[in-house]
Amino acid sequence: MSGDCEKLNEAQRLGWKVLQFTALHFQEKDRATHKLTSPLETIxxxxDFAPTESARLSSSGTQGTLF
Known part of the structure; x- marks a missing residue:
């Protein structure tokens, strides 16, 4: 867990937005039971960027990665 914290802190220091989810976030019934937001809604x-920026990133060959 300490290693994960180090990676999270470094990513945030470098300007990344880091979102965390558990398995409960991916099942609709579990989300309802635990009052969780869907991953897609959270993403x-x-x-906070406009679609034009997203298009610029795609055309430049830079792609974000979801893990």
Whole structure:
């Protein structure tokens, strides 16, 4: 867990937005039971760039990666 914290801190220091999910986030019934937000909804809310920037990133060959 300490290693994960180090990686998370380094990513945030470098300007990355880091979102964390558990298996419960991916099942609709579990989300309802635990009052969790869907991963897609969270990702959309975190994406504060305009579609034009997204298109620019795609055309430049730079792609984000979801893990």
């Amino acid at each position: 959309r809310a975190a994406a």
